[in-house]
Amino acid sequence: MLRSQTKLFALGKRQLCRSMSKSCDLTLVEVDDKTGIATLTMNKPPVNSCNLEMMRALKDSMKQIEGNKSRGIILTSSNNKVFSSGLDLNELRNPEQERLVAFWKELQEMWLTLYLSNLPTAAAINGHALAVGCVMASACEYRVMLPGFTIGIHATKFGYVVPPFIVNSYLSVLPRPVVERALLQGKIFSTDEAQQINLIDEVANSKEEALSKCASFIGSFAEANPVARALTKRQLRAEFARTLLDEPEAELKESLEYITSPLFQDSLDAYLAKLKSKNKK
Numbered sequence: 513m514l515r516s517q518t519k520l521f522a523l524g525k526r527q528l529c530r531s532m533s534k535s536c537d538l539t540l541v542e543v544d545d546k547t548g549i550a551t552l553t554m555n556k557p558p559v560n561s562c563n564l565e566m567m568r569a570l571k572d573s574m575k576q577i578e579g580n581k582s583r584g585i586i587l588t589s590s591n592n593k594v595f596s597s598g599l600d601l602n603e604l605r606n607p608e609q610e611r612l613v614a615f616w617k618e619l620q621e622m623w624l625t626l627y628l629s630n631l632p633t634a635a636a637i638n639g640h641a642l643a644v645g646c647v648m649a650s651a652c653e654y655r656v657m658l659p660g661f662t663i664g665i666h667a668t669k670f671g672y673v674v675p676p677f678i679v680n681s682y683l684s685v686l687p688r689p690v691v692e693r694a695l696l697q698g699k700i701f702s703t704d705e706a707q708q709i710n711l712i713d714e715v716a717n718s719k720e721e722a723l724s725k726c727a728s729f730i731g732s733f734a735e736a737n738p739v740a741r742a743l744t745k746r747q748l749r750a751e752f753a754r755t756l757l758d759e760p761e762a763e764l765k766e767s768l769e770y771i772t773s774p775l776f777q778d779s780l781d782a783y784l785a786k787l788k789s790k791n792k793k
């Protein structure tokens with residue numbers, strides 16, 4: 513801990529906060545003293561899957577960054593192969609009702625916090641970004657991805673119905689016919705394919721380059737009044753956030769019914785078994 517703090521100061525960066533779990537820091541926040549840009553790093557081994565605690569940590573870190581008058585947020589991963597593997601599937605399997613309610617509410621709140629952030633947001637996608645991993649990247653205003661990875665929402669492939677706010681994440685980045693085809697096919701895109709359809713804005717050859725491109729994007733708002741920018745962004749994005757802003761309980765109820773249905777639980781069992789068996793071969 514001390515060693516990494518020393519390194520951060522040497523780089524001219526301030527460590528703003530760490531969200532702690534029992535055994536590790538789920539998120540790390542560093543603020544560049546020169547640019548005022550905060551880097552929010554997902555740090556939940558092995559694959560940054562989003563369980564309740566991880567989503568709470570992400571939401572709290574974003575709120576803390578906003579409260580500290582940073583100039584922007586770059587979302588990235590400490591794992592150089594996986595940006596995020598999406599929702600933690602163990603949270604969905606035979607869930608205990610109270611925890612499932614808390615988990616789904618946290619997903620709603622985390623998404624709203626990122627999607628409607630007052631600050632410019634960018635994702636340095638330095639690994640695979642699957643399902644909610646892709647949703648988080650799509651909720652940012654700008655995306656830079658490294659080559660050789662994959663990104664997409666493959667929910668329909670394994671029996672998930674995609675909730676409306678997740679559809680809207682895609683719709684705020686991609687044209688409707690592209691969204692429709694991608695979601696119905698459960699399409700996972702390579703970095704090159706993602707660039708071709710403008711799911712990502714740029715490709716970078718290293719994490720450092722990706723962070724630097726994200727910082728340049730955030731820097732492009734230097735002349736904009738931050739309050740006017742934030743309110744205009746909210747106005748532009750409010751329509752897609754409407755379901756969750758106005759009727760979070762209805763969305764929650766629908767999702768819980770679906771998640772606890774035998775249809776969903778059976779396909780989840782099969783999917784998890786396939787995922788685990790990959791490592792036993």
Ligand SMILES: CC/C=C\C/C=C\C/C=C\C/C=C/C(=O)SCCNC(=O)CCNC(=O)[C@H](O)C(C)(C)COP(=O)(O)OP(=O)(O)OC[C@H]1O[C@@H](n2cnc3c(N)ncnc32)[C@H](O)[C@@H]1OP(=O)(O)O
Pocket residue numbers: 558559561562593594596597598599600601602640642643644645667672673674675678766767768770771787788790791
């Ligand atoms: C009206 C309808 C309402 C509601 C519908 C309800 C729900 C639908 C909602 C939203 C849509 C879905 C959202 C999601 O985010 S679901 C998550 C989907 N994610 C995935 O399918 C990713 C699966 N993982 C992978 O493909 C690979 O792990 C990955 C490419 C990310 C990395 O590969 P790598 O070879 O580096 O690692 P692995 O050996 O595969 O994994 C290590 C370890 O981690 C476990 N693992 C991986 N991903 C998850 C996960 N998402 N949740 C839990 N656990 C995960 C994996 O099994 C390995 O475990 P072990 O074998 O024990 O070491």
